[in-house]
Amino acid sequence: MDVSWPSAIAGALVGGAAVHCVHQRLKNGAQPFRRFTPGRVGAVTVYAASSVAVDPSYKKAAFELGAEVARRGWVQVNGGGEKGLMGAASDGGVSEGGAIDIVILDKFVHFAHKGGRRYEVKKNMPERKRGLYEAGDAFISLPGGLGTLEECLEVLSWRQLGFHDKPVVFINTNGFYNHLQDMLTDLINDGFASHELKGCYFFADTAAEACDFIANFVPTAIDKATIHSGEMRCDWKAANPTALDEPINEHLPQHQHAPH
Secondary structure (H helix, E strand, O other), rough: OEEEEEEEHHHHHEEEEEEEEEOOOOOOOOOOOOOOOOOOEEEEEEEEEOOOOOOOHHHHHHHHHHHHHHHHHEEEEOOEOOOHHHHHHHHHHHHOOOOEEEEEHHHHHHHEEEOOHHHHEEEOOHHHHHHHHHHHHHEEEOOOOHHHHHHHHHHHHHHHHOOOOOOOOEEEEHHHHHHHHHHHHHHHHHOOOOHHHOOOOOOOOOEEEEEHHHHHHHOOOOOOOOOOOHHHHHOHHHOOOOOOOOOOOHHHOOOOOOOO
16 A cells, blocks of 8 residues: 655655555565566566776766666666666666666665655664565666665575576676676585576676576576585575465476586
């Protein structure tokens, strides 16, 4: 149910214009899990730095990503900051007439980007991260700091565990994610992550490459047998009878592995 914002918050964001806030219930009555449907992307969650102390080339790439997402007809979902790469991505979306849905902490609402279509206010970071996670059909990570790294790696971890089947893309502006790309390769080669995981993420040099990967993405299952992990092999439904999300690996096409 939409509720009107307090007048002080509405005034800070849009000069007193009517603004509505969408509140999701996180436990009882939460929205059902929405599986990724190839060719039917509706919204993309964008993680990005809020820092302003970065080279202008990063902001330019963020602006182009926001614009490209809008040109594809997709909704951009982000954390709502008006500055840094986060703000630049929103600016790019607005420049192309795109819709921006914002999931923001209540303590940050006075610094929210003014171009949002919807504003979802959360009381703490776990709720905010869940809102961003649930709203997107795919995840794109622009260069960012600790918060950005935490969020993008968390959704990639959840992909391996089978809690979702959505693609994860890193915008590798100026080679920013080169070391992370090498590290993920080492994790896979050294047996700390599944070989199928590398088909679930993509490092893109441009916004167009990132969006093409998402548009053409077809999810496949991660073979639990390749990871000797209790978490990967347990019966999640039995172990978590009240969990909101069930692992969906069993419902996806399986890769065939050659014998070792």
